[in-house]
Amino acid sequence: MDDLEIRLLHALKIDGRVSFSRLARVLGVSDQTVARRCRKLQPDVSMRVLLEQRSEPDRVLKAGSIGPLAIEALERIGLGDELVAAEQETMAGYAQMAEQTADAVPGGRPDVIARAQREHFAGLEKIEAARRSEPGRRRMRVPQPVLVEILRRKAEHIGVRLLSAHTMTGLRQDEDGVTVAVRTPDGEQEFRSRYLLGCDGGGSAVRTAAGFEFPGTGPAMLGRQGVVELVGPAQIPPGIHDVPGGVLVYGLGVDRVAALEFVPPPDEDLGRLTERELREAVERVAGIDLGVGRMRAGGRFTDEARHVPTYRKGWVLFRVRALSEVMNLEEYQNVRERTEKALRDEREFSLTCDRMVHQVMLNSTRAPGAIGAEHMRAGRHYVTAEAPLFVDSPAIFGVPSSALLYHLRTPITEYFARAPRGFRAAREQGYVAVGPPPASTGC
Structure with missing residues (x-):
C-alpha cells in the first residue's frame, strides 16, 4: 500500500460517502486514479444470493x-x-x-x-x-421502481441469484460467518454466507434479528399514496400542492396520487391501504371527490426519522437511508436541548429561524402566497434539527474549534456572527460562506 492509498483510506474514513471527484481534488490526482485505487482496495467479496420477501416488484413510488x-x-x-x-x-x-x-x-x-x-x-x-x-x-x-428493475437486470447479468417470496425468519453467527433461516414457497431453508447485508427498509428483519438499535424520532404526519388509473386525468394538476388539509401530490411521470396529513398515525396496524381509504384521504385534504378506475398498488408513509448507531455486528452489515450521523450523540442532544429552549424563550432567535425558513422558500417560489403554514412548520422542524451544528459543533464532534461551511449567508449565521445578547454560539464556532469566485471583468 503506497502513500496515495493510505491518504485515500484516511479520507474515506472521515467521509465514506464523498464523491470520487471531490476525493480527486483533495488528493491532487484524477478521478480515474481514485476509481482505480478504490477498486484495488475493495475486498474480494461479491454478492451471490439476494433474498426478496415480495413475490412481485413493488410498484408504489417511494422515491422519484x-x-x-x-x-x-x-x-x-x-x-x-x-x-x-x-x-x-x-x-x-x-x-x-x-x-x-x-x-x-x-x-x-x-x-x-x-x-x-x-x-x-x-x-x-x-x-x-x-x-x-x-x-x-x-x-x-x-423513479424507484424503475431503478429497482435496472438493478435487477444488473444483478442477473453478474450472476446473482434473486430469490423472490423468501422471508428471513432468523439468523445465527459464528466465527466463520452467518447462517440465515428463510421461509420459502417450498418450506423452511437455511442459507450460509460469510456476510449478510441488510437492505430491507425501516421494518428490517435483519436489523431486528441481529440486535441493532434503532433510535430516532417518531412520526408527526401520515401520507397515503396509490398508483392509480383515474377516471379523467384532469381531476388533479400534476405536482405538489399545498392545500387546506395538508399536501396533495399527483405524478409526476407516474400515475401516483398521494395525500399527506399533518397528524401522527394511529398506533394500531392499519393493514393494507384500500382504494376507499385513499379516496377519503384526498377528500379530507383537498376536498376532491377523486374518481379512481383502479388502484394497482398503494401504501402509507410517515416522516419518522431513525438510524442505526453502527453499521456492523459480527458478520452482519447494515445499509440504511442517509439520515443524520450525529443526531443520537449525547453531545448533539445536549446542544439541541439548549437550542430548543432558546427557540421557546428567545424571541429574536426564534424569529431568526423563521426568517431562515422563509428565505429559503421565498428564494425558490418567488411568491410569498405559496408558502403555507404547514410548509413553515415542516421547514422549521428541519432547521431545528440542523441548528445545533450552527451553535456548538466543537462540542458535538469533540474538537477544539470548528468552522461551519455553508453555500450562502443565512439569517442564523448573521445572528450569531454579530454576537447577540442572550442565546449565543460557542466562542470556538466559526462560519464560512462558500461560493464561486466573482466573474472576471477582463481588466
Missing part, C-alpha cells in the same frame, strides 16, 4: 429521483447510459401528463419540466439548476 452520490456509484458499475435513458423516459412522462391535465390548470400547461429539475425543501423546490455550485452533480429523475 436519485442523488449525485448514488448516480456516481451506479455509473462506476456501468449503469450510466441506462440511468440517462430512464430519466429521459420519465421526463417524457412529465410532459405527457402536463398536456393531459393542461385544462385543469389556470393559465394552461404547468411548467412541470422546469420544476422537476429543481431540488426541494419542505415540499418546495429549493435550488434551480443554473444556480448550483457544481452543475455537473445533480439528481436524476429515475
Whole structure:
C-alpha cells in the first residue's frame, strides 16, 4: 500500500460517502486514479444470493429521483447510459401528463419540466439548476421502481441469484460467518454466507434479528399514496400542492396520487391501504371527490426519522437511508436541548429561524402566497434539527474549534456572527460562506 492509498483510506474514513471527484481534488490526482485505487482496495467479496420477501416488484413510488452520490456509484458499475435513458423516459412522462391535465390548470400547461429539475425543501423546490455550485452533480429523475428493475437486470447479468417470496425468519453467527433461516414457497431453508447485508427498509428483519438499535424520532404526519388509473386525468394538476388539509401530490411521470396529513398515525396496524381509504384521504385534504378506475398498488408513509448507531455486528452489515450521523450523540442532544429552549424563550432567535425558513422558500417560489403554514412548520422542524451544528459543533464532534461551511449567508449565521445578547454560539464556532469566485471583468 503506497502513500496515495493510505491518504485515500484516511479520507474515506472521515467521509465514506464523498464523491470520487471531490476525493480527486483533495488528493491532487484524477478521478480515474481514485476509481482505480478504490477498486484495488475493495475486498474480494461479491454478492451471490439476494433474498426478496415480495413475490412481485413493488410498484408504489417511494422515491422519484436519485442523488449525485448514488448516480456516481451506479455509473462506476456501468449503469450510466441506462440511468440517462430512464430519466429521459420519465421526463417524457412529465410532459405527457402536463398536456393531459393542461385544462385543469389556470393559465394552461404547468411548467412541470422546469420544476422537476429543481431540488426541494419542505415540499418546495429549493435550488434551480443554473444556480448550483457544481452543475455537473445533480439528481436524476429515475423513479424507484424503475431503478429497482435496472438493478435487477444488473444483478442477473453478474450472476446473482434473486430469490423472490423468501422471508428471513432468523439468523445465527459464528466465527466463520452467518447462517440465515428463510421461509420459502417450498418450506423452511437455511442459507450460509460469510456476510449478510441488510437492505430491507425501516421494518428490517435483519436489523431486528441481529440486535441493532434503532433510535430516532417518531412520526408527526401520515401520507397515503396509490398508483392509480383515474377516471379523467384532469381531476388533479400534476405536482405538489399545498392545500387546506395538508399536501396533495399527483405524478409526476407516474400515475401516483398521494395525500399527506399533518397528524401522527394511529398506533394500531392499519393493514393494507384500500382504494376507499385513499379516496377519503384526498377528500379530507383537498376536498376532491377523486374518481379512481383502479388502484394497482398503494401504501402509507410517515416522516419518522431513525438510524442505526453502527453499521456492523459480527458478520452482519447494515445499509440504511442517509439520515443524520450525529443526531443520537449525547453531545448533539445536549446542544439541541439548549437550542430548543432558546427557540421557546428567545424571541429574536426564534424569529431568526423563521426568517431562515422563509428565505429559503421565498428564494425558490418567488411568491410569498405559496408558502403555507404547514410548509413553515415542516421547514422549521428541519432547521431545528440542523441548528445545533450552527451553535456548538466543537462540542458535538469533540474538537477544539470548528468552522461551519455553508453555500450562502443565512439569517442564523448573521445572528450569531454579530454576537447577540442572550442565546449565543460557542466562542470556538466559526462560519464560512462558500461560493464561486466573482466573474472576471477582463481588466
